[in-house]
Amino acid sequence: MTVRSTNITTTEHRVAKEARWRANGHRGGVLWFTGLSASGKTTLAFELEQRLFKKGYQVYVLDGDNIRYGLSADLGFSPTDRGENIRRIGEVAALFADAGYIVIPAFISPYRRDRELARQAGGEAFHEIHLTASLEVCEGRDPKGLYKKARRGDIPEFTGISAPYESPGHPELAINTGILSVEESLAILLEYVDHAFAVPAEAISDRAALAP
Numbered sequence: 001m002t003v004r005s006t007n008i009t010t011t012e013h014r015v016a017k018e019a020r021w022r023a024n025g026h027r028g029g030v031l032w033f034t035g036l037s038a039s040g041k042t043t044l045a046f047e048l049e050q051r052l053f054k055k056g057y058q059v060y061v062l063d064g065d066n067i068r069y070g071l072s073a074d075l076g077f078s079p080t081d082r083g084e085n086i087r088r089i090g091e092v093a094a095l096f097a098d099a100g101y102i103v104i105p106a107f108i109s110p111y112r113r114d115r116e117l118a119r120q121a122g123g124e125a126f127h128e129i130h131l132t133a134s135l136e137v138c139e140g141r142d143p144k145g146l147y148k149k150a151r152r153g154d155i156p157e158f159t160g161i162s163a164p165y166e167s168p169g170h171p172e173l174a175i176n177t178g179i180l181s182v183e184e185s186l187a188i189l190l191e192y193v194d195h196a197f198a199v200p201a202e203a204i205s206d207r208a209a210l211a212p
């Protein structure tokens with residue numbers, strides 16, 4: 001997005017990214033959950049947050065519904081508003097990652113272009129996690145009764161019914177939450193986090209340790 005302000009100057013942090021990683025015992029980064037409504041984003045994100053926190057991780061969930069009460073309270077579900085919602089989340093997630101957190105944004109985020117922009121904001125620390133439960137499975141679950149409402153025409157632009165979901169082409173991880181249980185899905189996620197967010201050897205070397 002074009003920066004509108006002029007006369008602005010950025011300032012470098014004096015705490016190195018690697019210093020934050022060493023203090024936390026893991027890298028910072030973004031675990032971006034995408035998938036249909038009822039695919040399990042909220043269920044897995046909050047369970048994963050709790051388990052990782054107990055293991056000593058700095059971790060925080062940004063959940064679709066919660067964010068729409070605050071940061072994105074002014075936005076609806078048109079493609080433009082969805083784009084702006086995801087742009088904001090992408091930027092906030094990148095800040096959390098930079099601060100050393102593992103941040104778990106859990107949003108339907110149906111448009112590929114919006115997710116790509118979030119990926120660009122997050123940089124190398126961005127991991128796209130696709131929860132691949134099918135429309136049939138998700139509609140069968142319908143824990144919030146949203147599919148029923150959408151089928152009746154009471155919810156316009158509902159993903160999967162009257163608005164598209166563009167599947168990720170190359171997600172870092174895909175979990176079939178339509179077949180696997182919550183526990184099985186969590187086991188995959190916990191193992192993934194252990195590897196993907198380990199502090200790289202060069203960041204714990206003596207040379208890096210001298211950095212502020």
Ligand SMILES: Nc1ncnc2c1ncn2[C@@H]1O[C@H](COP(=O)(O)OP(=O)(O)OP(=O)(O)O)[C@@H](O)[C@H]1O
Nearest residue numbers: 036037038039040041042043143177180181182185
């Ligand atoms: N492997 C699984 N992972 C996650 N949830 C599962 C799994 N298997 C079954 N479920 C069930 O599927 C439902 C998923 O609902 P959840 O609210 O987490 O979806 P969501 O993706 O956050 O939807 P929304 O986009 O509407 O917020 C829950 O009732 C959960 O118990």
Ligand SMILES: [Mg+2]
Nearest residue numbers: 041042064065
């Ligand atoms: Mg949810």
